[in-house]
Amino acid sequence: MAILKEKVTDIHHWTDKTFSFKTTRDKGFRFKNGEFAMIGLEIEGRPLLRAYSVVSPNHEDHLEFLSIKVPNGPLTSKLQHIKLDDEILVNSKPTGTLVCDYLLDGRNLFLFSTGTGLAPFMSIIRDPETYEKFNKVILTHTVRTVKELAYYDVLNNLNNDEIYSQVTQNKFIYFNTVTREKWERTGRITEWIESGKLWESVGVDTFDPKIDRVMICGSEDMTFDLKEIFEKLGSIEGSTKVQGGLVIEKAFAEK
Ligand SMILES: Cc1cc2nc3c(=O)[nH]c(=O)nc-3n(C[C@H](O)[C@H](O)[C@H](O)COP(=O)(O)OP(=O)(O)OC[C@H]3O[C@@H](n4cnc5c(N)ncnc54)[C@H](O)[C@@H]3O)c2cc1C
Incomplete structure (x- = not known):
């Protein structure tokens, strides 16, 4: 299992509680529509990953995610501040039952x-x-x-x-x-x-x-x-x- 490094290409804040963002997509990253992947940020030199369902369908060449903003959440308190070109870690093995x-x-x-x-x-x-x-x-x-x-x-x-x-x-x-x-x-x-x-x-x-x-x-x-x-x-x-x-x-x- 590899951790891929993708770049943020678009960010949209829906409310003070939710936002969505798009990233580049490694050609080798394959998933079934409805599955989730572990994604996150490198924090203090270590990956901090959480489960995220993929919003974008698997025929598109980018990835998109919809995220909550948990005020003191280990990941989302930082993820909500991402900017264009920032690096997102994506575990290369998606899974899930909503298929x-x-x-x-x-x-x-x-x-x-x-x-x-x-x-x-x-x-x-x-x-x-x-x-x-x-x-x-x-x-x-x-x-x-x-x-x-x-x-x-x-x-x-x-x-x-x-x-x-x-x-x-x-x-x-x-x-x-x-x-x-x-x-x-x-x-x-x-x-x-x-x-x-x-x-x-x-x-x-x-x-x-x-x-x-x-x-x-x-x-x-x-x-x-x-x-x-x-x-x-x-x-x-x-x-x-x-x-x-x-x-x-x-x-x-x-x-
Ligand atoms: C299979 C699966 C798929 C998931 N897909 C998504 C997704 O597509 N988008 C997403 O934002 N989160 C998703 N989550 C939740 C996600 O993995 C994290 O919990 C979330 O990003 C918060 O991370 P955190 O480290 O900031 O806080 P955490 O320590 O993970 O969570 C802190 C608390 O915040 C609350 N919380 C966490 N996530 C949510 C949420 N999505 N909505 C409302 N309250 C929440 C819970 O009470 C939780 O105990 C998914 C979880 C699972 C198990």
Whole structure:
């Protein structure tokens, strides 16, 4: 396993709590859309790495990441101050369970995210294979404030994008909710599912565990609640060894 050295080529601060950045990409760095890599900075002569899902799809020649800013976080208290041309360390062996291959083929694919849990889905929704496998791809993103709806414009316009409209073929649906501010849709995603309002809002009849598939990425609480809801409905968790109806990754561990 090697640690690659990439250069920062672009930085975007969404809020005082989140930012995203692009880096160069070593030609040998290969990953499946939805996977994460250990990335970080060299601090006091030693690598300080954390798990980060790759935002950019694997056919693009750069890498992109979406990051939290934890005020006293060992890595992000420094990472949030990166500048163009700074060096980012990237472990050359990505991994993860949020990969379409670990799901059975099906009708609709639901991608449920909160906060930076959106990151792995940004690559999955721009992967042509996702749309070969599923009729509709529904991405939900729940955040506290409207400004935290990272990539809002990209997601809203994906079906009309010059390049990605050919990939999504109008099969992509973006649905967001905000929990701590007034917005078109408020509340936790669990409430939208349990009331049945989600299916209606995204234009699907209902959720059928036999043919509909689920990926979950977010806080510990959110992943736990959604796993319970979908397992009760009849979805069976898949893994790197056995395909299933549901795959999960915690976007971070809570202390
Ligand atoms: C599989 C996996 C994928 C991940 N992908 C991403 C990603 O794409 N983007 C990202 O920003 N982070 C991601 N994380 C979290 C990331 O690895 C670090 O925890 C984060 O960058 C903070 O690092 P730190 O050293 O500053 O603080 P840490 O000591 O790692 O974390 C301090 C505390 O901050 C909180 N925290 C950490 N990460 C987050 C977060 N993303 N959102 C909200 N609160 C958080 C938790 O309470 C944590 O205990 C992922 C974690 C895992 C396990």
